[in-house]
Amino acid sequence: MPSRLRRRFAQSKAERRGVLFGYLPAGYPTPDDFLASAAAAFDAGLDALEVGLPSPVPDLDGPLIKAAIAEGSRHVPTVRDALQLAASARRDDDDSIIALAYGSLFERVSVDDFLQLVKDADVDAVLLPQASVADQLDISRRAARLGIDVVVFLHLEEDLPVLVATSDDPIIYLQSAALRTGGQFNPDKAQERLRELAEAFDGRPYSVCVGFGVRGREDVAALMAGGADGAIIGTRLVAAAGERPADVGAIVDEVAPVLVRRAELGEHPDAP
16 A cells, blocks of 8 residues: 555645645654644645654754754654654644654664654654665665655765666655755756756656755745645744744645646646
């Protein structure tokens, strides 16, 4: 049976719309507020929630997310507790949860033990942004035996040939450009990367969502125009969660009207 995440992609393609991923650190700003923010996002139509796990944060992330993960880790210090909290954030059984794990986490737990914790918590997928594509694909084969998806994090350049040659219908997190989370979104660069990805796969199946710097309607509309299957909003959701959980839902509401697959439809009725 397809996973929750793959069912959501199939549903969105049938409905000819893009998917929306959001990101929140586990336990931020408190466990109750985290659950309230996730509930507001899912109620507004979020398709999948990436949950940052407690661990030292690399330079890949900007200062706001670094501070939020540190704050969340004070409340939810263990990987097991963070995964269980993440899974409890679902509003509906089809809501997808993706665990985001940095390389430092694997200094405390082995990959196989981590995957077992993910399965035990009923979390759907993992995202490993510091691992090479080759390592992510190796982990993907191990995860598949447990019914877990690996969302392949792609910097694009040197890793693209490996991904194309050795993967079958991957779900891809495409970094919009070489920047930190929360940086300035460049729609031209993002669309260039989407074109390069499409040319490399040359008609073979894959699903791609784009993150880094994506904040709202204009950015998401540009990605849909460029052929993305979806968009990922992180820093802006984290900032909203730190203020008021309802604000997280309001961002999802704002973006939802532009999640139309313009590359297929040839038009967009509600572009900003």
